[in-house]
Amino acid sequence: MATSRRQAAHDSGEDIWDRVVEAGDAGLPREEAMGRNTPAQFERGKAWIRDHQCANKKTGFVLVHSHYAATNNVDMNKLYATIRLHSLYKSVERVYKCALANLPPDAKGDLSIMVLLKTCDDIFAAMKFLEEAGFSAQAAGEAAQGKLKASTASAKGRKTSGSAGQR
Numbered sequence: 001m002a003t004s005r006r007q008a009a010h011d012s013g014e015d016i017w018d019r020v021v022e023a024g025d026a027g028l029p030r031e032e033a034m035g036r037n038t039p040a041q042f043e044r045g046k047a048w049i050r051d052h053q054c055a056n057k058k059t060g061f062v063l064v065h066s067h068y069a070a071t072n073n074v075d076m077n078k079l080y081a082t083i084r085l086h087s088l089y090k091s092v093e094r095v096y097k098c099a100l101a102n103l104p105p106d107a108k109g110d111l112s113i114m115v116l117l118k119t120c121d122d123i124f125a126a127m128k129f130l131e132e133a134g135f136s137a138q139a140a141g142e143a144a145q146g147k148l149k150a151s152t153a154s155a156k157g158r159k160t161s162g163s164a165g166q167r
Contacts, residue, residue, distance in 0.1 A: 010052075012037050012045030017053055020061070020070045027067030082135065089127045096120045 020033050034042045049061045059070050062080035
């Protein structure tokens with residue numbers, strides 16, 4: 001069985017980044033963003049982009065409406081962030097329910113457990129604050145979707161003028 005040499009995350013990341021940047025704010029679906037990378041290379045490349053390239057290029061890398069985009073578009077970045085934060089919130093909620101909520105009362109006196117419970121409470125409070133302020137994933141998504149759809153037609157016109165289309 002032939003084996004191939006592992007591709008560095010940097011190489012995969014640069015390949016993905018270049019392709020996604022060229023697409024502009026319209027972004028690329030997963031298959032197109034992946035290019036010739038394997039699924040594992042794609043995941044490592046995305047991690048490298050988020051860990052290094054975004055800071056280096058001072059540009060966000062987001063997944064919005066099933067398209068990857070390298071952008072500083074406020075609405076797209078807000079939508080991505082709220083969706084990801086909501087996902088993290090749900091993960092913390094599951095960790096709390098399955099590992100901490102049902103501990104016996106004497107375990108809650110353990111310093112490590114107290115820290116974990118406090119951390120969960122802080123995350124729950126932070127998300128409640130965001131949602132009360134109207135910064136929920138749903139509200140951000142509805143706002144961004146309306147603005148993104150409104151600007152799509154003009155993006156097609158810009159593509160013919162030689163610049164990358166923006167969504």
